[in-house]
Amino acid sequence: MIAMRSLSAAELLGAWERGLTQSLIQRAVELLSVVYPEASLDCLLGLSIGQRDAELLALRERLFGPEMAGVTVCPQCGGRLDLTLNAAEMRSACAQEPEAGLALSVAGYELQFRPPTSEDLAAALDFDGADEARNRLLGRCLLSAQRDGATLRSDELPHEVVDSVSDWMARADPLADIQLAVSCPLCDHHWQAAFDIVSFLWREIESLAARLLRDVHTLASAYGWHERDILALSPVRRQFYLALLGA
Numbered sequence: 001m002i003a004m005r006s007l008s009a010a011e012l013l014g015a016w017e018r019g020l021t022q023s024l025i026q027r028a029v030e031l032l033s034v035v036y037p038e039a040s041l042d043c044l045l046g047l048s049i050g051q052r053d054a055e056l057l058a059l060r061e062r063l064f065g066p067e068m069a070g071v072t073v074c075p076q077c078g079g080r081l082d083l084t085l086n087a088a089e090m091r092s093a094c095a096q097e098p099e100a101g102l103a104l105s106v107a108g109y110e111l112q113f114r115p116p117t118s119e120d121l122a123a124a125l126d127f128d129g130a131d132e133a134r135n136r137l138l139g140r141c142l143l144s145a146q147r148d149g150a151t152l153r154s155d156e157l158p159h160e161v162v163d164s165v166s167d168w169m170a171r172a173d174p175l176a177d178i179q180l181a182v183s184c185p186l187c188d189h190h191w192q193a194a195f196d197i198v199s200f201l202w203r204e205i206e207s208l209a210a211r212l213l214r215d216v217h218t219l220a221s222a223y224g225w226h227e228r229d230i231l232a233l234s235p236v237r238r239q240f241y242l243a244l245l246g247a
């Protein structure tokens with residue numbers, strides 16, 4: 001991908017407003033289309049989920065810095081745990097270009113597949129039920145399946161073969177499914193917690209949008225300035241005027 005451009009306050013509010021009626025998958029693509037205006041929608045939808053999430057981690061770093069503070073709940077004792085994550089470390093720990101086509105031999109089956117993209121996920125989520133969605137995803141990402149020279153469809157594969165393909169897809173595109181090793185200091189329980197950069201970043205964008213709109217309200221009420229002009233101020237100047245107002 002070409003260099004990521006920065007997001008102005010007005011663009012951020014625009015992306016947030018459009019995202020209100022969008023799914024999480026669409027929000028992710030929407031954010032990337034603002035910072036990569038030259039990239040076509042097809043190109044953004046065609047990124048593997050791991051590539052997409054690497055871009056979103058980079059965007060998070062640019063907007064809010066690398067340190068990410070999260071909260072999780074221990075499944076054993078119900079205690080709340082504060083987690084500190086680092087977007088830059090997460091990106092480099094999983095920095096592996098996903099391969100376009102992957103081959104796997106399992107239980108006599110010869111399989112070729114590719115890692116799923118946003119477009120695949122969106123198509124799979126149109127189906128009810130986790131099994132149905134998984135089969136649909138496999139159907140889209142399976143390039144070929146053969147056994148004893150005969151070509152098979154994805155719905156003709158046994159469960160254990162489908163499981164192996166799912167594992168391989170996750171390993172081939174490591175950022176697509178980030179699992180954090182968490183241990184509870186209260187009860188010493190250890191578990192794996194999934195981390196989803198799309199919902200994490202979206203929550204932060206929601207709070208930032210709410211804060212920007214409050215700031216616009218305060219400054220517009222005091223000075224009579226236009227929303228466009230207030231958003232065009234640098235964050236430092238906006239904060240300075242807010243401080244003068246005691247807000």
Ligand SMILES: [Zn+2]
Pocket residue numbers: 074075076077078079184185186187188189
């Ligand atoms: Zn616990």
